[in-house]
Amino acid sequence: xxxxxxxxxxxxxxxxxxxxxxxxxxxxxxxxxxxxxxxxxxxxxxxxxxxxxxxxxxxxxxxxxxxxxxxxxxxxxxxxx
Amino acid sequence: xxxxxxxxxxxxxxxxxxxxxxxxxxxxxxxxxxxxxxxxxxxxxxxxxxxxxxxxxxxxxxxxxxxxxxxxxxxxxxxxxxxxxxxxxxxxxxxxxxxxxxxxxxxxxxxxxxxxxxxxxxxxxxxxxxxxxxxxxxxxxxxxxxxxxxxxxxxxxxxxxxxxxxxxxxxxxxxxxxxxxxxxxxxxxxxxxxxxxxxxxxxxxxxxxxxxxxxxxxxxxxxxxxxxxxxxx
Numbered sequence: 276x277x278x279x280x281x282x283x284x285x286x287x288x289x290x291x292x293x294x295x296x297x298x299x300x301x302x303x304x305x306x307x308x309x310x311x312x313x314x315x316x317x318x319x320x321x322x323x324x325x326x327x328x329x330x331x332x333x334x335x336x337x338x339x340x341x342x343x344x345x346x347x348x349x350x351x352x353x354x355x356x
Numbered sequence: 357x358x359x360x361x362x363x364x365x366x367x368x369x370x371x372x373x374x375x376x377x378x379x380x381x382x383x384x385x386x387x388x389x390x391x392x393x394x395x396x397x398x399x400x401x402x403x404x405x406x407x408x409x410x411x412x413x414x415x416x417x418x419x420x421x422x423x424x425x426x427x428x429x430x431x432x433x434x435x436x437x438x439x440x441x442x443x444x445x446x447x448x449x450x451x452x453x454x455x456x457x458x459x460x461x462x463x464x465x466x467x468x469x470x471x472x473x474x475x476x477x478x479x480x481x482x483x484x485x486x487x488x489x490x491x492x493x494x495x496x497x498x499x500x501x502x503x504x505x506x507x508x509x510x511x512x513x514x515x516x517x518x519x520x521x522x523x524x525x526x527x528x529x530x531x532x533x534x535x536x537x538x539x540x541x542x543x544x545x546x547x548x549x550x551x552x553x554x555x556x557x558x559x560x561x562x563x564x565x566x567x568x569x570x571x572x573x574x575x576x577x578x579x580x581x582x583x584x585x586x587x588x589x
Contacts, residue, residue: 282487282490286494289439289494289495290432290435290439291435292443293442296442300438301435304431304434304560308427308564311564311566317566317567318567321566321567321569324560324561324564324566325557325578325581328557332442333588333589335442336442337589339442340449343452344451347451
């Protein structure tokens with residue numbers, strides 16, 4: 276049973292590692308879906324779709340990089356003291 | 357359509373190559389530490405389970421409306437791809453350790469050795485081989501279905517790409533009996549991640565009924581754009 280639970284957890288982690296990135300991506304895709312119902316120009320929506328995903332990826336990656344960098348600095352200062 | 361077929365096959369090959377190499381490392385570690393018989397049986401059992409699941413659900417998937425399939429698979433590919441892309445970017449920046457198959461092989465061997473060896477049937481070897489094969493195999497199945505998103509021609513192309521990768525890695529593993537540490541896995545993962553994200557965005561857009569500027573050629577623009585965003589980040 277434990278093995279099955281572990282496999283399910285691993286499968287979930289295939290798609291969700293950074294919760295903020297996953298949640299914001301899902302929200303953006305939902306927004307694009309809603310906008311498509313309002314007959315926005317197709318070309319505009321397709322560019323928006325990519326631009327939003329690109330921006331979310333860049334922002335969350337920079338944020339996560341900053342957290343990792345800060346954590347690395349703290350570890351180094353603990354070791355030196 | 358030619359660039360879609362070629363791009364799909366190449367993308368599926370690359371993504372499947374990465375998964376296969378990861379599975380091979382663990383299979384080799386388990387087999388060399390705890391015996392090949394339960395390890396190989398575990399791996400084969402997982403493949404059988406995957407084939408049964410694909411056979412059961414494959415028919416059901418064919419009945420799902422194309423737009424809905426493209427929306428769902430596109431969204432999942434985007435989540436999967438962006439996750440890989442973020443990790444690849446952080447590895448390239450040196451903020452998380454590079455994926456090292458040789459190290460993973462040694463760590464896995466050490467972990468398995470601490471569990472104590474059994475006489476007779478080794479359930480640990482079976483379970484470990486089963487688990488890694490199911491996990492990596494599911495990723496390969498997902499990638500193949502995701503890249504093709506409802507088109508039977510693209511499904512064939514993606515399946516051929518995945519099969520090629522599996523055969524190549526299995527053959528190399530059988531001949532060398534060592535983890536394929538020299539495969540530039542981190543770079544391949546970065547390229548595969550860009551492709552996964554681009555395909556995901558493309559299929560999601562198709563599922564919404566959007567018309568991409570330039571038609572299928574927009575896929576190549578998306579690939580280049582995601583590569584630029586990643587490099588910039």
